[in-house]
Amino acid sequence: MIKVGIIGSTGYVGHELLRILTNHKKVKIAQISSYSYEGQSIDSIYGNLNKISSLMCTNPEKVIASSDLVFTALPHGLSEEIAEKCLEKDKICIDLGADFRLKDEEEYSKWYGKNFSKPHIHPLSVYGLPELNREKIRTSPIIANPGCYPTSIELALMPVLREKLIDTKSIVIDSKSGTTGAGRGLSQTTHFPECNENILPYKIGEHRHLPEIQQILSEMANTSVKVTFVPHLLPVNRGILSTIYCTLNETKDVGKVHNIYKNYYEKEAFVRVLEIGKTASIRNVKYSNFCDISLHMDVENSKLIIVSAIDNMVKGAAGQAIQNMNIVLGIDEGEGLNFIPPAF
Amino acid sequence: MIKVGIIGSTGYVGHELLRILTNHKKVKIAQISSYSYEGQSIDSIYGNLNKISSLMCTNPEKVIASSDLVFTALPHGLSEEIAEKCLEKDKICIDLGADFRLKDEEEYSKWYGKNFSKPHIHPLSVYGLPELNREKIRTSPIIANPGCYPTSIELALMPVLREKLIDTKSIVIDSKSGTTGAGRGLSQTTHFPECNENILPYKIGEHRHLPEIQQILSEMANTSVKVTFVPHLLPVNRGILSTIYCTLNETKDVGKVHNIYKNYYEKEAFVRVLEIGKTASIRNVKYSNFCDISLHMDVENSKLIIVSAIDNMVKGAAGQAIQNMNIVLGIDEGEGLNFIPPAF
Amino acid sequence: MIKVGIIGSTGYVGHELLRILTNHKKVKIAQISSYSYEGQSIDSIYGNLNKISSLMCTNPEKVIASSDLVFTALPHGLSEEIAEKCLEKDKICIDLGADFRLKDEEEYSKWYGKNFSKPHIHPLSVYGLPELNREKIRTSPIIANPGCYPTSIELALMPVLREKLIDTKSIVIDSKSGTTGAGRGLSQTTHFPECNENILPYKIGEHRHLPEIQQILSEMANTSVKVTFVPHLLPVNRGILSTIYCTLNETKDVGKVHNIYKNYYEKEAFVRVLEIGKTASIRNVKYSNFCDISLHMDVENSKLIIVSAIDNMVKGAAGQAIQNMNIVLGIDEGEGLNFIPPAF
Amino acid sequence: MIKVGIIGSTGYVGHELLRILTNHKKVKIAQISSYSYEGQSIDSIYGNLNKISSLMCTNPEKVIASSDLVFTALPHGLSEEIAEKCLEKDKICIDLGADFRLKDEEEYSKWYGKNFSKPHIHPLSVYGLPELNREKIRTSPIIANPGCYPTSIELALMPVLREKLIDTKSIVIDSKSGTTGAGRGLSQTTHFPECNENILPYKIGEHRHLPEIQQILSEMANTSVKVTFVPHLLPVNRGILSTIYCTLNETKDVGKVHNIYKNYYEKEAFVRVLEIGKTASIRNVKYSNFCDISLHMDVENSKLIIVSAIDNMVKGAAGQAIQNMNIVLGIDEGEGLNFIPPAF
DSSP states (O other): OEEEEEESOSSHHHHHHHHHHHTOSSEEEEEEEOSSSTTSBHHHHOGGGTTTOOOBEEOHHHHHHHOSEEEEOOOTTSHHHHHHHHHHTTOEEEEOSSTTTOSOHHHHHHHHSSOOSSGGGGGGEEEOOHHHHHHHHHTOSEEEOOOHHHHHHHHHHHHHHHTTOBOTTOOEEEEEEOGGGGOSSOOGGGBHHHHTTOOEEOSTTTOTHHHHHHHHHHHHHTSOOOOEEEEEEOSSSSOEEEEEEEEBSSOOOHHHHHHHHHHHTTTOTTEEEOOTTOOOOGGGTTTSSOEEEEEEEEGGGTEEEEEEEEOTTIIIIIHHHHHHHHHHHTSOTTTTOOOOOOOO | OEEEEEESTTSHHHHHHHHHHHTOSSEEEEEEEOSSSTTSBHHHHOGGGTTTOOOBEEOHHHHHHHOSEEEEOOOTTSHHHHHHHHHHTTOEEEEOSSTTTOSOHHHHHHHHSSOOSSGGGGGGEEEOOHHHHHHHHHTOSEEEOOOHHHHHHHHHHHHHHHTTOBOTTOOEEEEEEOGGGGOSSOOGGGBHHHHTTOOEEOSTTTOTHHHHHHHHHHHHHTSOOOOEEEEEEOSSSSOEEEEEEEEBSSOOOHHHHHHHHHHHTTTOTTEEEOOTTOOOOGGGTTTSSOEEEEEEEEGGGTEEEEEEEEOTTIIIIIHHHHHHHHHHHTSOTTTTOOOOOOOO | OEEEEEESTTSHHHHHHHHHHHTOSSEEEEEEEOSSSTTSBHHHHOGGGTTTOOOBEEOHHHHHHHOSEEEEOOOTTSHHHHHHHHHHTTOEEEEOSSTTTOSOHHHHHHHHSSOOSSGGGGGGEEEOOHHHHHHHHTTOSEEEOOOHHHHHHHHHHHHHHHTTOBOTTOOEEEEEEOGGGGOSSOOGGGBHHHHTTOOEEOSTTTOTHHHHHHHHHHHHHTSOOOOEEEEEEOSSSSOEEEEEEEEBSSOOOHHHHHHHHHHHTTTOTTEEEOOTTOOOOGGGTTTSSOEEEEEEEEGGGTEEEEEEEEOTTIIIIIHHHHHHHHHHHTSOTTTTOOOOOOOO | OEEEEEESTTSHHHHHHHHHHHTOSSEEEEEEEOSSSTTSBHHHHOGGGTTTOOOBEEOHHHHHHHOSEEEEOOOTTSHHHHHHHHHHTTOEEEEOSSTTTOSOHHHHHHHHSSOOSSGGGGGGEEEOOHHHHHHHHTTOSEEEOOOHHHHHHHHHHHHHHHTTOBOTTOOEEEEEEOGGGGOSSOOGGGBHHHHTTOOEEOSTTTOTHHHHHHHHHHHHHTSOOOOEEEEEEOSSSSOEEEEEEEEBSSOOOHHHHHHHHHHHTTTOTTEEEOOTTOOOOGGGTTTSSOEEEEEEEEGGGTEEEEEEEEOTTIIIIIHHHHHHHHHHHTSOTTTTOOOOOOOO
16 A cells, blocks of 8 residues: 655645545555644544544654655645655655746746745656646656646646637636635635625736646647636635636637547546536536536637636645546556535 | 506516615605516515515506506516506606617517517617716606616726727626526526536526627727627625626726726716725625726736626616616605615 | 714624614714724725725724714623713713623623623613613613624513513523624634535533523513523524524413514514514515514424524614614614615 | 446435445446436436436336336335335335335324325335344335434434433424425525525424424334424535434433443444534535534533534435445445545
8 A cells, every 4th residue: 555645734625635535545644744733633623534534643754754655735835845855765746835836937936926945856846737747747756736727727728729729819717716725724805704695806917826827828839828817706615617718710610629629638537528508617526526618609709718617626636636646656547536526 | 756666576676676665765666566476465475575565466557557657677578568558658667677778679689589569669768877878868768777797897898998998809708697687586507506506607608688788888889899798607696796808909007097987987976996906896785786896907918807896686777777767757866775785 | 963983893793883874864973993993994994885984993082082972892891991981971882792781790700701890880781672671771871782692582582481471491592693793803613615504503501692691581581591592603694593492381372472472562663573374584684673583383392482583783783783872862763774674 | 236226316315326326336326217307318417427427317117127226216105106016026125205204104194195005015114224223224125214304313312312311301403404405396495595695494393304203213212202393494505403402311411421422323334423512513524424413511401402413415315325225235334435524
């Protein structure tokens, strides 16, 4: 049994990793850590885990020492050092934070206000979107798990960018996220009476997922892509829905575009391209590792409208990280991830 | 005391009219009608109205006979005949349905599957967006109250269209609406377990508010305007938030655009242009007649992002209808509409 | 115009006072204060108040100096000193906190961990439940506004206790409250993802409203009454629903009990005794000053079941405080409080 | 592989059976049926099942013919005939409806307005609460799966009734249920704008789960037990929370009662007795087969307060039915049911 560890296990993403890994057949959680709750058992913090796990929160050193593969679910700036230690000890690190997502240090500095602290290890990392980088993931000691918004957006746009079907200057992305995206930390914005019965656009043009999105879309298009991106906070727990608008270069035939998507994702277990006439929604993917994509056409304006939906905590975070773990460990890619989204 | 009547008083819009009119100081509700509940008292249908109103639901004829001004809150196709009767008896008709919103009969036929039944009276009607047509409203016997989505969109775009600041081919509108917009009728989509914890894009490119939006925006721009419009169903009761993307022709200076908006709406009691840095949201307008507008800039892409928020049942329906009533009756425009949006 | 002030204006209760008082015809808000936001304008804190009020938050001294009547909406322990200053300057103080609710200092010490700091002024205060103490309220310089749970419970039980219809040892109270009851302060319990899709019983047998409830019920019954009381946190913004179980002494005829309630509250503008067969719910009272009461019978077990519903922020806090203000100032009791609960 | 079938697969309970059974390791779904959707594939009705199941809905005959064990998830009155057919063909029937829950035909007639249609097969059925009847379930050809409210209540009261610790005349049950309990059928009560931001007591003293609760509690207590029961509709999708009040006969020592519960449920995989000081809530059990129970004491009134929480669709319906299936088929009781409740 392969041993895995979680550093930052009491945040929402860390919790979700633990929840999914507990039922995984090929790996075993060796140790978990938490800066805030060291010395406490996980079920004393999360009552839902009663009778399921009473692992004690230790510290990063113990987690690394006892694990073959380490997940880091930490605020940005804390994972580089841990990844370096993993490298030294020949262990794999899957980072669910932002430290390894951006390739360009200057861009990182601009958005995060600091330089890379371990620049020499960055070239060893891979951007962990399996549908894009599966082969590289197999052999990378450091895997940068994608952000939640970027996952929903990059999967939605990959086929049209790769096939050069759209004007890359025309992309407008209107995303809506559930509140777990903001994590376990308290804020006025996620205080129930102020979040409930509302929808709030936020960080317009300032969200740190924007450079990540642009980096990957540019890579896909093989040209620099700049997008307009507005995230919104929804009064739901889970899920991201991205409504993406772009101008088609030639065809206005949505059926043709649909075929390209169907072929493109034919072998992908976790991407579902919906039939024409159906519309992606959070409801059909929540609590699962699926990304649903639907295609729509505004013929009059030559606009292709792509709707994509994921569960931000699963395909947008912990589920995708475990998918990456399965790939790098040579396990069946879907192991532990066969959740069927409940209808309600 | 001026006597007013409500035809279609048991739907959500009809109920909201009754609720607001009950506290109006200058008019009195004479009669109300309902096709489904004729002979029943309104508080037997709406328990919230207990001790407040026990008006009996009668029929349209009695409402017209006893009123100086009649509100119609009916499915499309039912108001033209009533409006004609009002005209004959020299009474004003404010229609909250779709019958008089579209000027072009062909366009109406295309979207509603039928012709005008009383084409001769259409030229007597005015589109009741006070900020656009206040003077015409004063003297019109038939007022077509705008749709909820159109209200949020037209107010948001009026200044840039009038001042020709944007590329009219670039407009993308991503709107999100609360569930009361779908009315009191039951549907799987608004069944609690299927609507809750979801967001659902719907009727993409097919929503009947699209021709209305395009008609009014074209009028404002003095050129034909086609927009991309995607409505979404939100798991909240009230409110519409529209996030609107458009390309600025020249300036990228959001401050300059902001000044234009401030000047434009300076004297409008129910439009609030937020300071730069603030963001419009449903929370700050619900249960009020306000339309909040905030302006944001994606400099990199020369995109102006306009966010507007209204309460779909107030400024988007009953409140605006009463604002129109006040105008046509020569009453203070804000009478009965001084609701302060609650913070929660 | 009578001048009123609000001390603690940026908490939820303070905000609600300001919102309602702004439209009051007979009083004017002179000054408001806030410990946390001194020097800031209220609309910079509450965006909903944009264009409505830009009062600056000052300090308690200035509020008292400029007002004829002062509302205190503060954590317990802070109002006694303010009330004393009001007394000295011959001003009325309506306290929405807990400082004057309990008559018995020992009981207060037990539940709040401190003694009265100004015991000599307590005899001058009255418990401000208008339906119980209207005459005393008219002449009291200090009015202790009831807690939200107590209001919903005391109004529900007053007729059966006064008329000695029930076994006073049999009372079980299961109350459910919206999240605004917990105020604006942040907590894990009211963090959206943890509060949403849940119902949480809390402070079982330990809620500070229990001694208040027992004090007033004992007064009504003219004998010591001890109740079992379990509050629950609901995933809604507003409202309290109390389901109250008690054993009838003799009659099992719910019609007879219903008549007693109807007579009892006949002249009360803000208490609605529903017809038999109807059930009270939050929906029908929210955003209003009403308390709805419905009566039900479990004949087999001789249990009378009383359901009562209020809006915790209106009849359970700010609305009732303004009702008390109207009484003590000799204004029409309903002035400023004619809110019609919206159906949605 | 054992073959199972679902009759009534498109209702919420039927869907939930299908969702859970799809990942079950020891059984295979042979056929499903639906009266409303015969001839349609299940993923055309439930979009969440896209890529997961495209079983066609057939009819009951085909389901019975192709299955070793049949689940019936039907409105009352339709399962007896199916169960008889299963018996004839030597197949097991697990009924998730009400047809076999009540032993007493007279009681059944009183609450359901009709007699048993197949009285001779009723003696062959068992009430499928595993914690109560595990041994009988092993050999019963017809298993009456308990109602959702009854499950939450019976598990909560079994230890105190068996051990005769409480006054059986003192039981008051205040239950709160999510909206999926009302099923997929549309109603004004579960229309989003009317259900949201509300809590609604309903069917007070008239709910059809009452005779079932009383039958089982009486069996546990070995004496006739009548309870006061008030169900409430909550604005959440899933879950039932029951707050149960009863008078202790002797001890007021909650620790002692707690020990009895701990011992009682020590070997039960799906019942979690929380530590003293913790409180059961829907949040910690949703999407799982757990029943959480917490114990609280109102010493002053000698009241024991028991709080129990289940997911109404899992332990309250489909999960428990599959637990029963595992028992009757001799499979590990927890197979397919190892869901870890997500924290959010």
